[in-house]
Amino acid sequence: MGLAMTADLRTKLGHVELPNPVLTASGCAGAGRELATFFDVAKIGAVVTKSVMQAPRAGRPTPRMSETASGMLNSIGLQGPGIDAFLQRDLPWLLSRGARAIVSIAGGTVEEFAELAGRLSDAAGVTAVEVNISCPNVEDRGQVFACDPGASAAVVSAVRARLRYDLPVVAKLSPDVTDIVAIARSCVAAGADGLSMINTLLGMAIDLTTMRPVLAGTTGGLSGPAIRPVAVRCVWQVHEALPEVPIIGMGGVMTGRDALELILAGASMVAVGTAIFNDPSACVRIVRELDEELASRGIERLMDVVGLAHEPHPALGRRLSGSGL
Numbered sequence: 001m002g003l004a005m006t007a008d009l010r011t012k013l014g015h016v017e018l019p020n021p022v023l024t025a026s027g028c029a030g031a032g033r034e035l036a037t038f039f040d041v042a043k044i045g046a047v048v049t050k051s052v053m054q055a056p057r058a059g060r061p062t063p064r065m066s067e068t069a070s071g072m073l074n075s076i077g078l079q080g081p082g083i084d085a086f087l088q089r090d091l092p093w094l095l096s097r098g099a100r101a102i103v104s105i106a107g108g109t110v111e112e113f114a115e116l117a118g119r120l121s122d123a124a125g126v127t128a129v130e131v132n133i134s135c136p137n138v139e140d141r142g143q144v145f146a147c148d149p150g151a152s153a154a155v156v157s158a159v160r161a162r163l164r165y166d167l168p169v170v171a172k173l174s175p176d177v178t179d180i181v182a183i184a185r186s187c188v189a190a191g192a193d194g195l196s197m198i199n200t201l202l203g204m205a206i207d208l209t210t211m212r213p214v215l216a217g218t219t220g221g222l223s224g225p226a227i228r229p230v231a232v233r234c235v236w237q238v239h240e241a242l243p244e245v246p247i248i249g250m251g252g253v254m255t256g257r258d259a260l261e262l263i264l265a266g267a268s269m270v271a272v273g274t275a276i277f278n279d280p281s282a283c284v285r286i287v288r289e290l291d292e293e294l295a296s297r298g299i300e301r302l303m304d305v306v307g308l309a310h311e312p313h314p315a316l317g318r319r320l321s322g323s324g325l
Contacts, residue, residue, distance in 0.1 A: 007294040008301045009287070011045070011268045013128055013246050014168035014193040018045040018100065018269065021302060022259065022287045025250050025273030026051055026104040026130060026172070026196075027076065031090035032097075038280040042098035044287060048196075048248075048271060049090065051106035051132045054116060056082040061216040066205050071224020071252065071274055073203050075217035078106055083119050095125040102170070106132040110158045117162035129167055131159050131192075134174030134199040146174040146199070149186035160191030168193035170248060173238075175230050176202050184238045184245070194246040195238060196271070198231045224274040228252030232265050239266020239307050254282070256289025263302070264309040 009020035023046045029035050032047035041047055059079025066073045080086075086103075094101045103126055105116040113131065120126050133155050134146030145151040152171065160169050171187035173180055175198040184195055200221025205214040213219075231251025239247060249267025252274065253259050259270040275282040290302075299305055 007291050007299060008303075009291060009294075011246075011302055011306075013102075013170070013248075013269065015166070016100075016127055016168055020045045020287050020290075021263070021267075021269040022283050022290065023048050023102065023248065023269055023271045024276065024283060025271035026132065027074075028273040028276045031086070031101075032094055032099060033090070035276070035280055035283070036097060039284045040097070041094070042100075044099075044283045045269060046100035046102045046127055047094060048102040048130055049086070049094075049104050050080060051078055051104040052083050052086045052116065053078060053080060053106050054083055054112055056080065056085070063214065063216055064220075066214045066220070068203075068205065068222065068224070068226060070226040071222055072277070073205055073215060073220035073222055074200070075215045075220035077217065083116055087119065087123055091123060091125060100127040101125060102128045102130055104130040104132050104172070105159075107155075110154050113155050114158040114162050117159040121163045121167065126167060128170055128194075129159065129163060130170045130172055130196055131156060132172050132199075133187075134172050134176075144174065144176075146172070146183060147177050149182050152183050153186040153190035156187045156190040156192050170194040170196050172196040172199055173234070174199045175227075175234055175251075180234050181237050181241045184242060188242060188245055192245075194248065195242075196248040196250065197238065198227070198234050198251050201227055201230065223251070225252040225254060225258075228258060228261075232261055235262055235265040235267050236309070240310060243307060243310075253286065256286050256291070256293045259286055259290045260293045260305075263306055266307040266310065268303070268306045 011021045026048045031049045032041045060077030107113040171192040200223045203222035204219045235249045247267045248269040249262030250271035254275045
């Protein structure tokens with residue numbers, strides 16, 4: 001499937017240029033293989049893999065997912081085959097399809113993150129590493145790294161130290177904190193080249209028939225359109241504080257309009273997650289819709305509107321002079 005663009009959708013993550021800003025969100029498409037039936041995975045900005053851990057992991061008992069009025073709850077528990085299987089099977093497949101691979105990693109200790117980074121540093125074809133310090137489905141909820149600036153920095157620093165200098169490190173932030181800017185600052189100071197935000201919000205549902213929690217794990221991560229306003233707020237706050245840091249914005253991106261809203265708030269890339277469950281080709285559709293949204297406003301370059309909502313209104317005319325607005 002080809003994509004005929006009218007706007008320049010190129011964007012950058014550190015020194016790495018991506019052809020467009022639309023990525024898969026970690027955990028929503030495995031390592032991309034399931035989506036290849038529906039579109040050419042090389043046509044989107046990058047495939048962000050499901051978080052990889054050191055050892056194979058079965059995850060939580062079922063039921064693991066529950067629909068909500070405008071999204072879903074999940075309590076998967078980081079199920080996966082482990083780093084060895086990923087390097088032997090999934091990464092070579094992504095490279096064979098010409099896809100850019102942003103590999104998400106997760107661990108229970110700083111050393112686990114560091115060891116995973118070391119394995120990926122030696123692997124050919126990795127575009128960037130996303131450090132999942134904020135998944136709310138790990139066993140010890142009281143010890144989520146992303147809820148503490150010091151713990152977040154320790155993980156990012158350890159990963160950065162074990163990776164090749166040319167591999168960007170992206171820290172994935174949780175919205176379940178009092179001050180997300182403080183966490184963002186600590187991650188960037190520790191060596192993060194970019195930030196992913198937001199991860200799911202911790203939520204819960206109760207079955208009125210059984211009068212018990214719907215999810216076997218009791219609580220789960222809330223995603224989908226319900227959390228998009230929270231994502232826009234978080235991206236806005238962090239871009240305001242750290243305007244030079246690339247942000248992958250995510251949280252309820254269902255259309256090109258949703259993507260543009262996060263970009264205006266300060267994201268230079270967007271990740272699509274929950275939408276994929278209903279529409280497996282959502283990523284390429286959103287690329288096309290975003291292109292149409294920009295073209296309809298006379299905007300020729302995506303990078304011209306990253307964070308544009310932060311500027312006072314008079315600047316709009318100056319910045320987009322000659323754009324037809």
